[in-house]
Amino acid sequence: MSAVCSMFVVLLLLVSAATVEGKLKNYKFDIQLKNVSRLCHAKSIVTVNGQFPGPTIYAREGDTVLINVTNHLKYNMSIHWHGIRQLRTGWADGPAYITQCPVQTGQSYTYNFTITGQRGTLFWHAHILWLRATVYGPIVILPKVNVSYPFPKPHKEITVMLGEWWNADVEAVINEAMKSGGAPNVSDTHTINGKPGPLGTFTCPTKDTFVIPVQQGKTYLLRIINAALNDELFFDVARHKLKVVEVDAVYTKSFDTKSVVIAPGQTTNVLLQANQKPGRYFMAARTYMDAPVPVDNRTATAILQYMIAPNSSFSSNTIAMPQIPSPKDTSSATNFNNALRSLNSAQYPAKVPQTVDRTLFFTVGLAIDSCTTCINGSRISAAINNVSFVMPTIALLQAHFQNITGVFTTDFPDKPPTPFNYTGIPPKNLIASKGTRLTRLSYNSKVQLVLQDTSVLTADNHPIHLHGFNFFIVGSGFGNYDPIKDPKNFNLVDPPERNTVAVPTGGWSAIRFTADNPGVWFMHCHLEVHTTWGLKMAFVVENGNGPNQSILPPPNDLPKC
Ligand code: C2O
DSSP states (O other): OOHHHHHHHHHHHHHHHHTOSSOEEEEEEEEEEEEEEETTEEEEEEEETTBSSOOOEEEETTOEEEEEEEEOSSSOBOEEEETOOOTTOGGGTOOBTTTBOOBOTTOEEEEEEEOOSOOEEEEEEEOSTTGGGTOEEEEEEEOOTTOOOSSOOOSEEEEEEEEEEOSSOHHHHHHHHHHHSSOOOOOSEEEETTBOOGGGGTTSOOSOOOEEEEOTTOEEEEEEEEOOSSOOEEEEETTOOEEEEEETTEEEEEEEESEEEEOTTOEEEEEEEOOSOSSEEEEEEEEOOOSSSOOOOOOEEEEEEEOOOTTOOOSOOSOBOOOOOOTTOHHHHHHHHHHOOBOOOSSSOOOOOSSOSEEEEEEEEEEEEEOTTSTTSEEEEEEETTEEEOOOSSOHHHHHHTTOTTSOBSOOOSSOSSOOOTTSSOOTTOOOEEEOBEEEEOTTOEEEEEEEEOOSSSOOOEEEEETTOOEEEEEEEESSOOTTTGGGGOOOSSOOEESEEEEOTTEEEEEEEEOOSOEEEEEEESSHHHHHHTOEEEEEEOOOSSTTOSOOOOOTTOOOO
């Protein structure tokens, strides 16, 4: 390289570094197949850089993160940075056909975003087909330099990623279900950091166990992430209390709990004090599912192992088992969720909208679709306000930005077209309609959205995830939402702030957010099977009039469809 040329490169780097407040973090993701074995089944899975789970993205609040993704697969690929606000940078959000066309075989795309006003644990995952079954990894956002945690500094931090493992090819599993019209086969085991542990696999003893070494007397921060496709999970550590300090990258008032309930798409940080007798203790994850649907009932385990002097041994050889709540323990789950409060300190205020400009009421539930080739002549489907979402073939954000007509409409219903007793006996002739219908929101409007489960086919739980925003869960309950009585009990002071809300089975949740991020933002059930069936929609948030209130132009390497 000539001197002039290299000077130019240095200058360019200086200029781009000067435009960001924090540091630039560069990552390279090669999407490739890798042979791995779990439960005695070897198979080839889709990975990032051959790692399972994938690499951790470390950044600080204020940093700009560049992730160059190259796709070496036969499948199309896209990656979502789950929970990252993506202020004005929807192009980097990731859901295929919503904010971008997928990265095709042999192509690359650099996701470029700045982390603004967030710190804590999030995660990234594939956002196309069912590929997130194996394509996921943690995002750890540290506070700015010289800013400390609002809780005692832990001795060490450990990420605990919960997942689901299928012995079969996941794409074959869902394709088979779509063909027959029934529900897909449940996973073969749950995993902790990619490993099932000894209880997940009685028939096949394996060394596939994640071990966490701890020092007696020290405190550890566990960054728990539920990356499972379809299962809400309880998490518990034998004989150790957990102190919750953060959810979905927002600090909470701390509280002690025996176990944590965590829905797909949610993250929970807890402090664990290694204050028990030196020994080995199981940590375990198993399904929380209080609806009558088939579930994977395998318990994933990892081991918390106290460090002891060399040549000494534990007084007992047994590994203590946690008393994890039973899969149908609705009250444990409800108590946990009801205990969550935003920290709401002077430094980290909870900016709950006190007034509402736009009121939305969405039913979320299953539906039936006719299908002449299916086994029963019908297929299980799912819908919001009786609309089962149809994926477009070019990205919605692009269509919005370039004013391309005919890709979507903005007439998504604000309330159910035909009201009924949502949690009672559903009407017989309720056939969901289909469409790529979106809801338009004006810039900075304050939105209240009530998500109401239905008992169509069966009541079920729905962890609803909204891209591009955090929201406040101001209320929730069982049965039908009552628009007169229930708002009187809303918490408008310190409700939990999240990006994913677990709408209770046969119940409702009310959320509020300020539409301060222009773009197209996906909202869907984070149970992948429900998303596939159509339980999804999107919001179009208009640009504001002020400076820095419009979507930025798309990057040059944005993939084409
Ligand atoms: Cu983590 Cu659209 O999802």
